[in-house]
Amino acid sequence: MTEIEPPYYAVIFSRKLSGNTEGYAEMSSTMQTLAEKQPGYLGLDAIRNEEQQGISISYWDSLEAIQSWRNNVQHQQAMNQGTALWYQNYQVKIARVERAYAFDSGDKE
Amino acid sequence: MTEIEPPYYAVIFSRKLSGNTEGYAEMSSTMQTLAEKQPGYLGLDAIRNEEQQGISISYWDSLEAIQSWRNNVQHQQAMNQGTALWYQNYQVKIARVERAYAFDSGDKE
Numbered sequence: 001m002t003e004i005e006p007p008y009y010a011v012i013f014s015r016k017l018s019g020n021t022e023g024y025a026e027m028s029s030t031m032q033t034l035a036e037k038q039p040g041y042l043g044l045d046a047i048r049n050e051e052q053q054g055i056s057i058s059y060w061d062s063l064e065a066i067q068s069w070r071n072n073v074q075h076q077q078a079m080n081q082g083t084a085l086w087y088q089n090y091q092v093k094i095a096r097v098e099r100a101y102a103f104d105s106g107d108k109e
Numbered sequence: 110m111t112e113i114e115p116p117y118y119a120v121i122f123s124r125k126l127s128g129n130t131e132g133y134a135e136m137s138s139t140m141q142t143l144a145e146k147q148p149g150y151l152g153l154d155a156i157r158n159e160e161q162q163g164i165s166i167s168y169w170d171s172l173e174a175i176q177s178w179r180n181n182v183q184h185q186q187a188m189n190q191g192t193a194l195w196y197q198n199y200q201v202k203i204a205r206v207e208r209a210y211a212f213d214s215g216d217k218e
Contacts, residue, residue: 012154017135018214050158089214091209093119095206
């Protein structure tokens with residue numbers, strides 16, 4: 001995401017999908033669009049591989065913003081479908097970002 | 110990683126490799142083995158995709174442990190090679206994990 005001055009908060013979501021992925025991609029996309037509209041949403045880093053594993057880290061300006069998104073009714077329905085259908089397992093960590101720095105090399109391709 | 114009771118610390122490392130990856134996998138593996146031997150090291154979540162992007166999150170019991178690993182001479186040499194040769198860009202965030210929870214479904218494959 002765009003660099004923002006700490007402190008802010010991160011929700012680290014690490015998951016493995018089950019064999020049943022029907023409807024998952026669409027719901028994931030819908031939830032991402034909805035998350036972006038929530039107050040306090042700052043950005044996302046996400047990556048997935050071909051073994052159905054993924055890590056997504058969403059960034060928020062406060063713990064209250066995270067709690068509010070967690071309480072969102074559409075999000076709760078999606079999370080319930082996730083545990084019922086799509087997720088083999090997941091781990092969530094809520095963390096306070098204290099420092100951030102970056103490196104960018106323009107001249108390497 | 111194995112679930113550990115918060116608080117503890119996370120180093121969120123998000124990177125994209127350059128076109129030159131010669132020697133990178135070996136160095137990455139060497140550094141992971143060395144990190145596991147450091148005092149205060151708790152574990153790692155890591156994932157990469159086929160577009161040379163990766164996120165790795167290492168967990169530590171204190172900011173001092175993170176600083177000590179950052180000051181490790183072999184690690185510093187590796188980081189210097191990384192910026193000179195391998196990384197197109199990276200972002201680092203240091204965060205204090207405040208809450209952690211997990212879901213595991215035994216019956217979905």
